[in-house]
Amino acid sequence: MQPRAHVTLEDVARAADVSLATASRALNGMRVTPQLRDRVLAAAEKLAYTPNAHARALAGASHRTVGVICHDVTDPYFAAVAGGVMRVAGANDLLVMLASTFRDPEREIAYVSMLRAERAPAILLIGSGFEDARWERALEAELKPYLDGGGRVAVVSRHRSLKVDSVLPENRAGAAAMARALLDLGHRRFAVLSGPRALTTVADRLGGFREELAKAGVGLDPADIVEAPFTRDGGYGAMTELLARGSTATCVFALTDVMAIGACAALRDQGLSVPNDISVAGFDDIPIVRDLTPPLTTVALPLQSLGEKAMELALTENSGRRRRLLRMGGEVVLRGSTAKVGS
Amino acid sequence: MQPRAHVTLEDVARAADVSLATASRALNGMRVTPQLRDRVLAAAEKLAYTPNAHARALAGASHRTVGVICHDVTDPYFAAVAGGVMRVAGANDLLVMLASTFRDPEREIAYVSMLRAERAPAILLIGSGFEDARWERALEAELKPYLDGGGRVAVVSRHRSLKVDSVLPENRAGAAAMARALLDLGHRRFAVLSGPRALTTVADRLGGFREELAKAGVGLDPADIVEAPFTRDGGYGAMTELLARGSTATCVFALTDVMAIGACAALRDQGLSVPNDISVAGFDDIPIVRDLTPPLTTVALPLQSLGEKAMELALTENSGRRRRLLRMGGEVVLRGSTAKVGS
DNA sequence: CTGAAAGCGCTTACAG
DNA sequence: CTGAAAGCGCTTACAG
Numbered sequence: 001m002q003p004r005a006h007v008t009l010e011d012v013a014r015a016a017d018v019s020l021a022t023a024s025r026a027l028n029g030m031r032v033t034p035q036l037r038d039r040v041l042a043a044a045e046k047l048a049y050t051p052n053a054h055a056r057a058l059a060g061a062s063h064r065t066v067g068v069i070c071h072d073v074t075d076p077y078f079a080a081v082a083g084g085v086m087r088v089a090g091a092n093d094l095l096v097m098l099a100s101t102f103r104d105p106e107r108e109i110a111y112v113s114m115l116r117a118e119r120a121p122a123i124l125l126i127g128s129g130f131e132d133a134r135w136e137r138a139l140e141a142e143l144k145p146y147l148d149g150g151g152r153v154a155v156v157s158r159h160r161s162l163k164v165d166s167v168l169p170e171n172r173a174g175a176a177a178m179a180r181a182l183l184d185l186g187h188r189r190f191a192v193l194s195g196p197r198a199l200t201t202v203a204d205r206l207g208g209f210r211e212e213l214a215k216a217g218v219g220l221d222p223a224d225i226v227e228a229p230f231t232r233d234g235g236y237g238a239m240t241e242l243l244a245r246g247s248t249a250t251c252v253f254a255l256t257d258v259m260a261i262g263a264c265a266a267l268r269d270q271g272l273s274v275p276n277d278i279s280v281a282g283f284d285d286i287p288i289v290r291d292l293t294p295p296l297t298t299v300a301l302p303l304q305s306l307g308e309k310a311m312e313l314a315l316t317e318n319s320g321r322r323r324r325l326l327r328m329g330g331e332v333v334l335r336g337s338t339a340k341v342g343s
Numbered sequence: 344m345q346p347r348a349h350v351t352l353e354d355v356a357r358a359a360d361v362s363l364a365t366a367s368r369a370l371n372g373m374r375v376t377p378q379l380r381d382r383v384l385a386a387a388e389k390l391a392y393t394p395n396a397h398a399r400a401l402a403g404a405s406h407r408t409v410g411v412i413c414h415d416v417t418d419p420y421f422a423a424v425a426g427g428v429m430r431v432a433g434a435n436d437l438l439v440m441l442a443s444t445f446r447d448p449e450r451e452i453a454y455v456s457m458l459r460a461e462r463a464p465a466i467l468l469i470g471s472g473f474e475d476a477r478w479e480r481a482l483e484a485e486l487k488p489y490l491d492g493g494g495r496v497a498v499v500s501r502h503r504s505l506k507v508d509s510v511l512p513e514n515r516a517g518a519a520a521m522a523r524a525l526l527d528l529g530h531r532r533f534a535v536l537s538g539p540r541a542l543t544t545v546a547d548r549l550g551g552f553r554e555e556l557a558k559a560g561v562g563l564d565p566a567d568i569v570e571a572p573f574t575r576d577g578g579y580g581a582m583t584e585l586l587a588r589g590s591t592a593t594c595v596f597a598l599t600d601v602m603a604i605g606a607c608a609a610l611r612d613q614g615l616s617v618p619n620d621i622s623v624a625g626f627d628d629i630p631i632v633r634d635l636t637p638p639l640t641t642v643a644l645p646l647q648s649l650g651e652k653a654m655e656l657a658l659t660e661n662s663g664r665r666r667r668l669l670r671m672g673g674e675v676v677l678r679g680s681t682a683k684v685g686s
Numbered sequence: 687c688t689g690a691a692a693g694c695g696c697t698t699a700c701a702g
Numbered sequence: 703c704t705g706a707a708a709g710c711g712c713t714t715a716c717a718g
Contacts, residue, residue, distance in 0.1 A: 006462075006492045007488070048484065048487070048488040050456060050459045050460045050488070051460055052401070052460065052462060053397075053457075053460040053461045053462065054396075054397040054398075054400040054401045054406075054461075054462060055397075055401055056460075057397040058395070058397045058398055058401055063397075064457075065440065065457075065461065072426070073416060073422055073425050073426055073429060073441075074422050074423060074425075074426035076419065076422075076631075079416055079417050079419070079422045080417060082416050082417075083415070083416055083417035083443070086416060086442075086443045087445075090443070090445070090450065095440055095442060095454070095457050095458075095461070096440065096441060096442065097408065097438055097439065097440040097441070098416075098439060098440070098441035099429075099438060099439065100426070100429045100433070100439075102430075102433070107433065111438070113393060114396075114407075114408075114438050115438075116393045117393045117394055117395065117396040117399075118396045118397075118408065118438070119349075119395060119396065119397060141391065144391070145350070145391040145393070149349045232630070232634070261631070261634050262634075264634070265633075265634050268636075287575070288604070288631055290608075291575070291604050291605075291607070291608050291635070292634070292635065292636070293611075293635070293636035
């Protein structure tokens with residue numbers, strides 16, 4: 001049996017013995033004599049008719065599919081933010097096209113281009129921008145015509161030069177608060193497990209942390225900063241490297257919880273105890289860290305809200321000319337992975 | 344500044360001083376005199392032209408956006424499977440529309456309908472079906488015309504009556520293998536933290552486990568089976584309930600790792616030690632369970648492959664008439680959360 | 687309220 | 703190889 005062609009509005013109109021226009025109106029809930037309306041609805045039902053979204057979009061009806069681009073759905077941080085996005089999207093009867101760039105900048109540009117072709121009414125960029133001028137220009141070149149065409153864009157996390165509505169986790173302040181909290185515990189010698197320097201998030205968190213330490217007269221030895229991918233395995237490798245370097249830090253600050261989880265695994269594998277031998281702190285407060293042993297000290301970000309707010313920004317008309325910035329604070333949560341020095 | 348209309352192929356053709364047809368061909372890599380081709384490409388570049396995907400789809404070109412419906416992106420199980428789907432999709436230049444039903448059957452149907460309207464060339468259903476005749480009929484009513492129209496459908500996990508290509512984790516055999524492994528450790532009194540009975544996955548895992556125990560002459564007291572949502576908090580609540588009932592089980596089998604994580608948290612909060620006071624086992628082997636303390640004994644499923652295979656099934660022509668079934672085995676991995684009885 | 691018709695932006699036979 | 707034209711399946715002024 002060869003696949004039949006799709007049932008079209010015309011089939012429905014014919015079956016109901018009305019014009020195309022009337023069928024369209026009846027299906028879209030516009031004013032139509034009840035009798036005709038019933039005939040149309042019955043015919044549509046019987047034929048299992050589904051309107052062709054492309055024809056609809058082409059003909060000018062608004063398209064209900066928004067685009068979301070994140071680095072990696074598999075990462076609990078992005079999963080949580082995406083969850084927030086989808087909650088709001090679902091509540092607004094919107095379908096979400098979710099793309100994973102797997103942290104490839106080229107692919108990010110390609111996805112924006114595809115979403116633009118899809119005429120998505122909104123595009124959300126979830127995740128830190130890259131501090132790379134070439135990439136920024138290419139991204140802007142895609143986004144500019146999209147915005148000019150009436151597209152809406154919102155981002156979560158800082159993008160240096162993008163003039164779009166943004167939800168900004170307070171990375172800098174959060175990292176500074178964490179520095180203070182750790183200093184209060186008596187630590188004076190720190191190590192940092194960092195992600196790729198090109199990410200704005202890395203610059204902000206590392207900068208905020210370092211600066212606050214400096215205020216207390218505590219320096220950060222370059223040898224105590226290890227750069228690795230923003231993944232569990234990246235954290236594992238970085239921690240292993242740090243130990244190999246013979247670091248004397250009493251406390252390790254991982255720039256994300258996911259890296260902290262890897263770091264803890266590495267310490268365990270080396271027979272070291274957290275927090276007795278060394279304290280570990282993370283950033284984000286992804287759901288799982290509460291259930292680790294010991295539970296992780298971290299900077300808690302309202303992850304789901306980040307996504308919800310971004311979707312709301314994109315959905316809501318920006319009356320003013322200027323971009324809207326929504327700062328979302330983080331809060332230090334001290335848990336079992338960090339201990340007082342000397343206790 | 345009012346949003347200008349989108350740049351269209353016609354604009355490009357005019358700028359390049361060629362016909363619409365030639366512009367279209369040049370952009371699509373069909374044979375065109377190099378000179379004309381260059382003019383078209385240059386014009387497109389200058390105007391930041393992006394083809395309208397809707398017009399393209401309407402005009403008959405194939406649409407490169409596939410649909411994926413899962414229960415909850417936020418759940419590490421689905422995140423891992425979705426990751427596999429996206430990897431294959433990305434490699435094939437496909438965009439993924441990912442929808443989260445948040446476990447609402449109604450919403451699942453609604454999403455299939457939307458994806459059908461989008462004329463997605465393929466729809467993937469990730470996650471267990473519901474054993475609910477009304478729901479099954481409604482889903483089939485959506486899927487049938489889609490399939491007849493040439494749509495491709497693949498599912499991960501068992502759907503009772505859906506005649507579509509399927510990737511089937513061997514839930515039954517995996518649970519049976521787990522039962523054997525736990526019996527081998529000397530356990531004779533078990534409890535099960537179960538998800539909603541209406542899910543086929545629950546029926547299979549619980550059935551396989553119970554049956555294997557029965558072969559060894561070990562029964563499962565109904566009071567030792569607690570049903571709760573398939574979430575971390577569901578597992579926490581179920582474990583708490585089990586303790587309140589005064590269960591004497593020496594080993595708890597949670598039907599998913601996510602529930603097992605909640606169970607471990609509940610035990611910890613009650614001051615009980617895993618595995619000294621009680622053993623805990625899960626199912627799925629989501630990435631995080633390796634990093635728990637103690638690491639979780641579980642049935643390891645190749646989560647990413649599940650997604651990859653499903654996407655591949657949907658992408659690859661089904662030459663035969665019949666549905667293809669791809670069974671993917673699970674393997675018991677004994678870790679620290681289970682102990683020998685009496686040791 | 688209803689219908690005939692134009693138009694959305696492409697692709698693709700069909701001629702040339 | 704190139705171009706004029708039809709057609710994809712809708713929506714929406716425009717008449718009536």
